[in-house]
Amino acid sequence: MQPLSLAPLDQFSSVRFVLTDMDETLTYRGRLPAQTYDALARLEVAGIRVIPVTAAPAGWCDQMARMWPVDGVIAENGGLFLRRDEDGHRVERHYWHTSDTIEHAAEQLQAIARTVAHAVPQAEHADDQLFRLTSLAYRRTGTDLDQRILDALIQAGANATINNLWVLGWVGGYDKLSMSLRILDDVYGIDAEAASDLIAYSGDSTNDAPMFGYFRHTAGVSTVVDYLPQLPVPPRWITQGPGGAGFVEFADAILASRTTPASIAV
Structure with missing residues (x-):
């Protein structure tokens, strides 16, 4: 670099x-x-x-x-x-996602969100979650809570990453x-x-x-x-x-x- x-x-x-x-x-x-x-x-x-x-x-x-x-x-x-x-x-x-799988993907995300809420009760959705169609976003805290949310997303079957604003989860590879x-x-x-x-x-x-x-x-x-x-x-x-x-x-x-x-x- x-x-x-x-x-x-x-x-x-x-x-x-x-x-x-x-x-x-x-x-x-x-x-x-x-x-x-x-x-x-x-x-x-x-x-x-x-x-x-x-x-x-x-x-x-x-x-x-x-x-x-x-x-x-x-x-x-x-x-x-x-x-x-x-x-x-x-x-x-x-x-x-193809048009015939979008609804199923949305259902998967809802199920993953419930799993994360159970596994990490302190996790808070980002304030822009309402405007999302294909992903889950959680507020970053800058603490080990971020990693716990990431781990919970992955264990629930999501693809997941952390960027500078959110802990993110989605399905589809x-x-x-x-x-x-x-x-x-x-x-x-x-x-x-x-x-x-x-x-x-x-x-x-x-x-x-x-x-x-x-x-x-x-x-x-x-x-x-x-x-x-x-x-x-x-x-x-x-x-x-x-x-x-x-x-x-x-x-x-x-x-x-x-x-x-x-x-x-x-």
Whole structure:
């Protein structure tokens, strides 16, 4: 992992998509800086498609897909993909689960939640649980309670992880990477082999690990250092700033690469 400032000018000349975590990668301390929103818009104007890939609930991501300068949003750690319809006022939803298994998956989550409540009575759902369609989220405490919730989720049959905001559980065997590769192929016609070089990814936490391990162009915002012991493969680059400021650095580096002779020749 090297400082992003040391990246060669043409390092990101092949990038055509930016996939990015949201919480504490686009945001900082829960807020979206104006400069970060502007960076999203500048990427869009330059013809680079931006897709946030986040553990945030579908309710938040519906608004993002409708109103932000992004091409779509992968929500709930891969549970579904939301994208503006052609008329600009409706949102298409692509679930990981097929239409005939969505209801069963929801029933499984309800059963898992009951099991966790019994095993860890102190566990509290996140205040955004109401807006979730495919996942369970529990409030992080920063104590050993987080690990106990994680263990209870796994023992109940869920896939589970901890990020910087939540202890998360879901069913279906997917993660950020598997859903990203499916959407890239199904919606954009980019296969997994090509994606490695055409995609840039930015993140800050443990549930970004599959993305850091797969894509060639990866950057962690500065706070990723807090999670390096839990990351089998660190991001290739690290920004100077945290959260949205770090994302702006990454966006600027990608946009600068598009002015190089190599990128113009593509």
